[in-house]
Amino acid sequence: QEPLVESGGDSVQPGGSLRLSCVAARLPYNRECMAWFRQAPGKGREGLVSLHRSGTTTYAESVKGRFTISHDNTKNTLYLQMNNLKEDDTAIYYCAAARASRNTCGRFYCSGTWCYAQTDWSRMEYAGWGQGTQVTVSS
Numbered sequence: 494q495e496p497l498v499e500s501g502g503d504s505v506q507p508g509g510s511l512r513l514s515c516v517a518a519r520l521p522y523n524r525e526c527m528a529w530f531r532q533a534p535g536k537g538r539e540g541l542v543s544l545h546r547s548g549t550t551t552y553a554e555s556v557k558g559r560f561t562i563s564h565d566n567t568k569n570t571l572y573l574q575m576n577n578l579k580e581d582d583t584a585i586y587y588c589a590a591a592r593a594s595r596n597t598c599g600r601f602y603c604s605g606t607w608c609y610a611q612t613d614w615s616r617m618e619y620a621g622w623g624q625g626t627q628v629t630v631s632s
Contacts, residue, residue, distance in 0.1 A: 513586055514571070515570065
């Protein structure tokens with residue numbers, strides 16, 4: 494799969510906001526799940542939020558209520574609106590896509606830099622990892 498291209502990262506103070514973008518110029522049609530991830534220094538990759546083509550979203554507890562995922566079909570662009578940023582949000586942010594199973598993106602399962610859309614009956618690999626975009630939250 495062609496890598497997705499993330500942008501919008503920046504340095505902000507705690508409590509600030511950012512909007513990240515992810516362009517998927519040639520996303521295979523069978524990649525029904527799109528998601529945002531992040532990787533902090535010295536830590537594994539963490540799934541943040543997924544968006545199924547049907548519109549269903551699943552948020553990790555760490556970002557629920559602060560981050561919002563959206564998609565503009567006309568621009569083939571995925572967004573992540575991040576509000577009330579905390580120093581713990583400092584990381585490189587990535588987007589990726591996966592096939593869905595039975596119309597659900599399931600829950601995140603990450604091991605190192607590999608991440609999957611996992612359900613009780615399947616595990617679909619997220620792919621299309623780009624260079625990511627750096628978000629730094631510091632006072």
